[in-house]
Amino acid sequence: MHRSLLLMAFLARAAAAADQGPSIVVTPEMGAVHAGVAAPDFELTDQSGHKIRLSSLRGSVVLLAFVSSWCPFSQAEQPNLGKVFEDYKGKNVKVVAIDVKEDDAGYRRYLAREKMPFPVLHDPTGATTLSYTPEHALPDFKDRAKVLVTANLVIDRKGVVRFFTLVDTVDFDDELTHARKAIDELLAEDAK
Amino acid sequence: MRRLAALAACLAFPAFAADVPSWQREGLGGAVRPEMGSPQPGEAAPDFELPDTSGAKVRLASLRDHWVVLHFTATWCPFCDAEVEHLGNLAKAYADRNVRTLIVDVKDELPVWNEYAAKHVDAAVTALRDGSGEVATKYAPPRAQPSFKDRSGVVLDATLIIDPEGTIRLFLLPDSRHYDPTFRAVKRELDGLLAAPEPPRLLSPDEVVNAAANAGAGEITVLLTIAAGYHVMSDKPSKPEYIATKISFEAEPGVTFGEPVYPAAKELDLAGEKIRVFSEQAIVRIPFKAPPGPARTLQGQVRFQACTSGNCLFPAAKKFSFELAGR
Numbered sequence: 001m002h003r004s005l006l007l008m009a010f011l012a013r014a015a016a017a018a019d020q021g022p023s024i025v026v027t028p029e030m031g032a033v034h035a036g037v038a039a040p041d042f043e044l045t046d047q048s049g050h051k052i053r054l055s056s057l058r059g060s061v062v063l064l065a066f067v068s069s070w071c072p073f074s075q076a077e078q079p080n081l082g083k084v085f086e087d088y089k090g091k092n093v094k095v096v097a098i099d100v101k102e103d104d105a106g107y108r109r110y111l112a113r114e115k116m117p118f119p120v121l122h123d124p125t126g127a128t129t130l131s132y133t134p135e136h137a138l139p140d141f142k143d144r145a146k147v148l149v150t151a152n153l154v155i156d157r158k159g160v161v162r163f164f165t166l167v168d169t170v171d172f173d174d175e176l177t178h179a180r181k182a183i184d185e186l187l188a189e190d191a192k
Numbered sequence: 193m194r195r196l197a198a199l200a201a202c203l204a205f206p207a208f209a210a211d212v213p214s215w216q217r218e219g220l221g222g223a224v225r226p227e228m229g230s231p232q233p234g235e236a237a238p239d240f241e242l243p244d245t246s247g248a249k250v251r252l253a254s255l256r257d258h259w260v261v262l263h264f265t266a267t268w269c270p271f272c273d274a275e276v277e278h279l280g281n282l283a284k285a286y287a288d289r290n291v292r293t294l295i296v297d298v299k300d301e302l303p304v305w306n307e308y309a310a311k312h313v314d315a316a317v318t319a320l321r322d323g324s325g326e327v328a329t330k331y332a333p334p335r336a337q338p339s340f341k342d343r344s345g346v347v348l349d350a351t352l353i354i355d356p357e358g359t360i361r362l363f364l365l366p367d368s369r370h371y372d373p374t375f376r377a378v379k380r381e382l383d384g385l386l387a388a389p390e391p392p393r394l395l396s397p398d399e400v401v402n403a404a405a406n407a408g409a410g411e412i413t414v415l416l417t418i419a420a421g422y423h424v425m426s427d428k429p430s431k432p433e434y435i436a437t438k439i440s441f442e443a444e445p446g447v448t449f450g451e452p453v454y455p456a457a458k459e460l461d462l463a464g465e466k467i468r469v470f471s472e473q474a475i476v477r478i479p480f481k482a483p484p485g486p487a488r489t490l491q492g493q494v495r496f497q498a499c500t501s502g503n504c505l506f507p508a509a510k511k512f513s514f515e516l517a518g519r
Contacts, residue, residue, distance in 0.1 A: 024369055070268045072345030076337070140274035140373045147270070169271075169368040170221055174339035 022178035023171055026151075026164040031134025035162055039064070039155045042128040044098065044121035047111055052096070052119050055159060060094045061186050062155040063179055066129060066148040067097045067120070069110035073150045073167050076174040078114045084176055084183075085118045092157075093183055094118070101126030101145045137166060154182040162186060214362060219377025222367030228333035233363055237262070237354045240327040242296060242320040245309050250294070250320055253358065259291040259386065260354040261378070264328055264347045267300050267308040271349040271366050274373040280314025282375050287316055289386055290356070297321045298328040298344050336365060351378050353385060361385055395419055397508030400498035405514035407490070412449075412478040414439055414512070416470065416494060423469035424496040426457030430467045435497035435507040439476050442491040447516075450479035462501060469499075487518035 026034045033040060039062075043053040054062070065081055067074045085095040095118040099107045107122045123129050126145035138147045150167035163182035165173075173179075214233065215223035224232060231238060237260075241251040252260070263279055265272040276295070283293035295317050297305045302323065309319040322328050325344030332346035340346050349366035362381045401424060402417040416437075418424055425434045439452045454476050457468035490513065497507040 070266075072337070072340050072342060072348065075342070075345070076339035138270075138274075138368070138371060140371070141270045142273060143270060149270070167368055169366045172337060172339070 022163070022165040022173065023168040024166040026134050026137065026166060030137040033132050033134065033161060034164055037161055039153065039159055039161050040128075040131040041159075042131065044123055044128055046119035046121050047116065050119070052121060054096075054155075057094050057096070057155075058159055059157050060092050061157060061183055062153075063093065063095045063176075063183060064153040064155060065095070065097045066100050066132070066151045067110060068100050068102060068146075068149045069106045069113070070102075071149045073169065073172060073174070075113070076172070077150060077176065078110075080174060080176050082114060082117060084180060087180075088183065091187060093187075096121065098123050098129060100129045100149050101143070134166075152176065152179045154179055154186065156186055157190070214364075214381075217377070217381075219370060219372055219380070220362075220364060220367075221370050222365040224333050224336060224363040224365060228336040230333060231331060231360055231363065232333070233360045235360055236358055237352065237360045238327075238330045239358075240322075240330070242322055242327060245306055245319050245321075250318060252294075252354075255292050256358055257290075257356045259286075259289075259356060259382070260352075261286070261291060261293045261382070262352040262354060263293070263295045264298055264331070264350045265295050266298050266348055267304055269348050271368070271371065271373070273312075275349070275375070276312045277314070278374045280317055282379060283314060283316035285379075286382065291382065291386075292318065294318045294320055296327060298348055299323065299325045351375070353378070353382055355385070394500075394503065394505075395422070395498075397496070397498050397505045398510060400424075400505065401494065401496055401508075401510050403492075403494045403510050403512040405490075405492060405512050407480070407514055407516050410479060410481070412441075412480055412490075412492075412514070414452075414476045414478065414492070414494065416474040416476065418471050418473070418498070420472075421500055422498050423458075423460060423471040423500075424498050426468040426470055427452075427454040428457065428468060430465075434467070435495070437470060437474075437494065437496045439478065439492060439494050441478075441493075444482075444488070444490055446483045446485070447490070448481045450481075452476050452478045460501075482516060484519040488516050489513050490516055 028034050039054060041053065041055045043051055045051055063084055067078065081095055081097060097120040099110055099120060099122050101123060103124065111120055129145040129148050133144050133147050141147050152165055153161055154163035156162050163179060165178060214220050215225055226232060237252060239253045241249050244250055261282065265276065279293060279295060293316065295313055302321065305321050313319045328344035328347050332343040337346045351364045352360055353362040355361050364378065400419045400422045403414055405412055405414045424437050427437050429436050441449050455474050458471060460467050460469045491511060493509045493511045495507065495509045498505045
């Protein structure tokens with residue numbers, strides 16, 4: 001009796017998760033930046049001291065990942081950002097991470113943990129991050145920049161946001177399967 | 193045996209929660225699920241001893257007889273930070289209902305935690321620090337967030353309710369999809385748990401059933417008194433493997449005992465299974481014949497299996513004796 005109930009509940013949940021896709025999609029109700037709008041431009045410095053401007057990446061599909069050294073979800077996702085970079089080499093897909101509002105020590109801690117073969121930009125004030133923060137998502141977070149930690153965006157070749165999710169702690173997608181799907185869809189559009 | 197196991201599982205949960213798994217109840221989407229591994233609701237909360245902000249050691253086991261709300265936190269964790277003031281409100285609201293509230297900081301530097309605790313943790317909350325993350329790791333179910341290498345991170349922002357026996361009754365991991373820093377769902381569960389009647393104390397079979405017999409004209413009456421919260425199987429149990437209640441007598445020269453007449457059984461619905469039982473009181477009548485003679489003492493026994501709605505005791509027999517008046 002109990003076991004079958006548990007099994008049913010488990011199956012129901014598995015089905016729900018499969019239908020749901022990326023489960024915390026940023027919607028227009030949550031904030032100004034969402035799928036369909038232009039990604040706010042910014043210029044930040046990467047780990048080798050180069051300044052990188054988002055708009056200079058026009059023509060490429062961009063996976064933009066907001067990261068931090070302290071967040072365990074971000075830590076679990078970190079090696080998988082490198083895997084996306086490797087898997088999409090030669091397909092005109094850029095991976096760019098933004099370290100959210102950390103001091104130099106935190107930023108260096110993030111960089112030291114894994115080999116990061118793509119730009120990890122430092123946003124020490126959190127100003128760039130805030131320009132992406134959905135105003136109404138997680139309204140209880142006092143530090144609004146932290147809402148974006150472990151958020152992922154896919155931006156198309158014209159600079160338009162096509163995918164924007166916040167971290168889902170229950171069905172955590174550490175392998176970035178949803179972001180990969182969004183990238184694949186954009187690449188398929190181009191092939192047409 | 194099957195029934196013993198199934199019913200033992202029921203005992204771990206209050207009646208109001210038995211039907212719906214915790215993670216399907218409103219606001220509890222982050223609840224630990226059985227497939228994640230231990231610790232789980234229904235299991236003993238791992239014991240620990242951690243220093244509070246004054247350096248004094250606090251042991252979880254020393255809080256037996258209290259309900260405990262245990263919350264894991266870190267100063268940098270935004271989910272945790274939004275909750276800390278509401279945890280203080282919860283602690284104050286439940287302090288006079290035998291609830292102790294603990295917050296355990298995971299791996300922050302000591303001065304960082306002390307400053308944060310002084311500023312943000314209410315005095316009604318006992319503020320502890322797990323500097324190594326060892327306690328947090330003990331609480332992390334092995335298959336929750338399998339991609340976290342540092343297992344102590346799994347329980348950040350987690351909230352547990354532990355009952356006065358030290359058993360976990362709710363274990364909630366963070367749920368960013370339905371995030372509510374005010375602990376509304378935790379308070380609802382706590383209210384339900386505090387209101388639920390205590391499961392009957394486990395008695396020995398000997399304490400459950402009392403038998404008193406009287407011999408009248410041609411009939412012996414045996415009154416079985418069954419402890420509150422318990423039942424025994426009837427004389428005709430609903431399944432052959434259940435132990436029937438059966439009265440018998442020691443042989444006595446010249447005395448013949450007829451077939452006992454048992455009362456009608458009560459029907460008890462246990463998770464959809466209807467079983468025939470006796471509870472509270474049952475009177476069994478046994479016809480007998482005895483030749484005239486001096487007064488003597490007769491011996492009998494009742495064999496039974498006593499159960500609560502959640503647990504069965506070993507089958508047992510209880511002896512009784514009664515006077516047969518001289519004629």
